[in-house]
Amino acid sequence: MVHWSAEEKQLIASVWGKVSVEECGAEALARLLIVYPWTQRFFSDFGNLSSPTAIIGNPKVRAHGKKVLTSFGEAIKNLDSIKGTFSKLSALHCDKLHVDPENFRLLGDILVIVLASHFGRDFSPACQCAWQKLVGVVAHALARKYH
């Protein structure tokens, strides 16, 4: 089980409290598809992904981004049982979606950058540290059921 200090929990919660799940989720997913274009392979039925502008404006990208970050929110509500929280999603990503777990790490790093751009100086080094730990733990949990 991952140990979270009181400070880490507070840093995570205080950022999360100010996050628009819809906006940040959409932005993080869009950036994944733009910065690492090969990730588009998982979204061939999403329509127009031909340019950064198209990706950012794509309603399916926005909707899915929101879904992904909402799920992330579940991890934050259950910091002490992240593995359990993502057990089914892990199996899904392996068995049905066939996503290389490396992509979870890429998305996690992108989410951190998105938060940095939104929160500026408030996204302190200690904040970044807690969030890098969180995205790492989530990525690990999502990779756990792979076989």
Add this chain to the structure above:
Amino acid sequence: MLTAEDKKLIQQVWGKMGGAEEEVGAETLWRMFTAYPPTKTYFPHFDLSQGSDQIRGHGKKVVAALGTAIKNMDNLSQALSELSNLHAYNLRVDPGGSNPRFALQLLAQCLQVVLAVRLGKEYTPEVHSAVDKFMSAVAAVLAEKYR
């Protein structure tokens, strides 16, 4: 591969730092040491407390090297040749493999966070993508001579 547009965006971003290069370097290193403690193992001879002269001095060096790289994006291999030798034969910073990650990738993540904190909305997906590609290219050149 860095496109002409990528190179333009990178130069613009660098230009926006407007004399704050030393702070950017120091903050990048501080965030890296905070979020990824194993990176400190390469600096046992440093005072790694926040704001230390050595972190500032080294941050300045790192940013200067990146500045040189940006002026020579068409020939990174040659421009960074000395540094490549240094990292391969002298410093021998572990290049990682699929897991764990190359320390320079962790530095790149932290630099991106610092730029995102400073530039906010201006750290667009296109800029993010260009910087990510550039830092990957730099890391690849620095790892070139490892074996």
